[in-house]
Amino acid sequence: MHFDYQMALGSFLVAIIVGLTGMGGGALMTPMLTVFFGVPPLTAVSSDLVAAAVMKPVGSLVHLRKGTVNLRLVGWLCAGSVPTAFCGVLLARALGRGNNVQNVIEIALGVALLIAAAGLTVRSYLTMADRAPRRAARRPSSGEGSEAAPTSISVRPIPTMLVGAVGGLVVGMTSVGSGSLIIVALLALYPRLTANRLVGTDLLQAVPLVWSAALGHILFGDFKLEVTLALLVGSIPGVFIGSLASSRAPGGLIRWALAFVLLASALKMFDVGTTPMAWALIAAAIGGTAVWSLLRTWNGLRPLPFPRNGASSARTVRAGREPDPSVLTR
Template identity: 70%
Template sequence: MDFDWTMALGSFVVAIVVGLTGMGGGALMTPMLVTFFGVSPLTAVSSDLVAAAVMKPVGSAVHYRQGTIDLRLVAWLCAGSVPAAFSGVLVARALGHGDGVQELIQKAMGVALLIAAAGLVVRGVQSSRRRNAPAGGSPDGAGSGADGVPGIKVRPVPTVLVGLVGGLVVGITSVGSGSLIIVALLALYPALKANQLVGTDLLQAVPLVFAAALGHVLFGDFKMEVTAALLVGSVPGVYLGSKISAKAPGGLIRRALALVLVASALKMFDVPVVPLAWTLVALAAATVAAWLVQRRRSAPVAAPGGERVPAPAGQGT
C-alpha cells in the first residue's frame, strides 16, 4: 500500500484540534479513517491509538512547559485509566474479528461520539456559568505550576472512577481520552481553567493511550501503513495546536467540534446522507439561534446617565 498523503493531511487538521482543545483525537481521527478512507473499525481503532501514543506526548510537553498541568489529577486518573484501557483491548479481542464484531465496534463508537458531543454542550454551559462567577485566581490560560492548581482539592475516588470508565471506552473504541475525560474533569473540578483542563487531560492521556496502543499492537488489528500516515500529519499538527491554544477561540471550536462529532456518530449508525444533512442543518440553526440569544443577553445595557454597562449575564463559550 502506497503512502496516503490525503490521510496525512486529514490527521494534521484533526491534530490541530487536539492541541487546541484536548478533544477530538479518537473522536475525529477514527471516524475519519472509517468514513473517508474505508478502513475497518478495528484497524482504525488500533492504528489511531498507536499514532496517539506518539502524538499525545508532543502536545503535553508544550503544556507542561507552560505550567498548565496538575500532576495530582494526572496520577489519580492514570491509576484507573491505564489498567482499564488495556482491559478494553482484551474485551474487544474476546469478541472476535467477524463482520458482526466490526459492526458492534462501529456502533459502540457511535454511542461514544454522541456522549462526547453531549459532554461538549455540558462543558459549554458550565463554562458560561463560570464566566458569571466572581473573578478570582489566575486569568484563563495562566500557568499554575506543574505540581497542582491553587485552590483545587483533589477527589481521589471519583477521579479514579473517571479514569476507569474513560480507559475502558478508549481501549474498545479509541474515543474518550480527550472528549469524555475532559468533560468529566470539568464536572469534578469546575475551578480548573480551560488551558489547565487541556494540559492535564493531554498528559494523563499519554500512559492511557500507551496502554491501549500496546494492547492493540499485541491483540488488535494494527496496520503500520495507516499509522505512518497518521503520524506524519498528527505530530506537527498537535504541536501547532498546543502552541496557539491560549489564543484560540475555544467556544467556536467546541461548537464546530460538537457538530462534527454528531455527524461522525450518525455515520457510524449508517444514517443516509439526506437525513444526515438535514439533521446537521437543524443543529447548526439551533446553535446559531442559541448564540444570538446569548449575545442579546450579554449585550451592554444603558445606564441611567446614558453610560452603557455590561449586562449581568456573561458571554458563553
C-alpha cells in the same frame, strides 16, 4: 509497503484543527479513516491509538513544566484507566471476530463521538461563561498573577479512579474519550479546578492511558503500520501549524463546527439514512443556536456574538483595551 499520501493529507488537515482547538484527535481521525478511506473500524482505532501514543507526550510535557498539572489527580485517574484501556481491546475481541467485532466497534465509536460532541459543547459554554461580564464582575481581583494561581482542591480517590476506569475502557475500544469523556467528568467532580490545570491534568493522564491502549491494540487489535505512518507524517506538521495559528483563529466558531461534524459522524456510525441525518442535523443547528443565544443572554452577553458595528471594535482596540468578550466568544 504502500504509503497513502491522500491519508497523510487528510491527517494533516485534521491535525491543523486539533492544533487550533486543542481537541483530541481520536474523535476526528478515526471517523476520517472509516468514512473517507474505508478503513475497517478496528484497524482505524488500532492505528490511530499507536500514532497518538507517539504524539501525546508533547503537549503534556509543556503543561508539566508550567506546573499546570494536578499530579494526585493524574495518579488516581491512571490507576483506573491504564488497566481498563488495555482490557478494552480484549473486550472488543471477546465480542466476536470479523464483521461482528467491526459492528461492535462502529456502535461504540458512535456513542463515543456523541459524548465527544457533548463534551466540546460543555467546554465551549464554560469558556463563554468564564469570559462573560457577569462572571468577570463576581471574580475577585487579586493582582496580575491571580489567574495562574493554583486552586486548592480535595481529591476524591474512588470517584476519580472510576472516571479513569470508564474513560480507559472507552478509549481502548474506540480511541475516543481521553479529551472529551474524562475532561467532562473531571469538570463535574472538581468544579473549582482552573481551566489550565484541568487541561494540563487531562493531557498528562492521557499519556499512560493511550500507551496502554496502544500496546493492547498492537498485541490483540488490528494495527497496520502503513496507516499509522501516514497519520504521523500528516499530523505532526499539522499540529505544529495549527498551534501557531491558534491565537489568530476564531476558536469558538471552529469548535461549534467540530461539534456539528462529530454529530454527523456519530449518525454515520449508527448507519442513519441520508434524509433522517439531514433533518437531525438541521434540527440540531436550529435548536443549538436558540439554546446558545439564551445561555449567552443569561450570562450578560448579546444573543449572537457579532459586534454591533466595526467602528466600536476599532475604537476599543485604539483605546488599548481588550475587545468585548461577546465579540471573541462563540
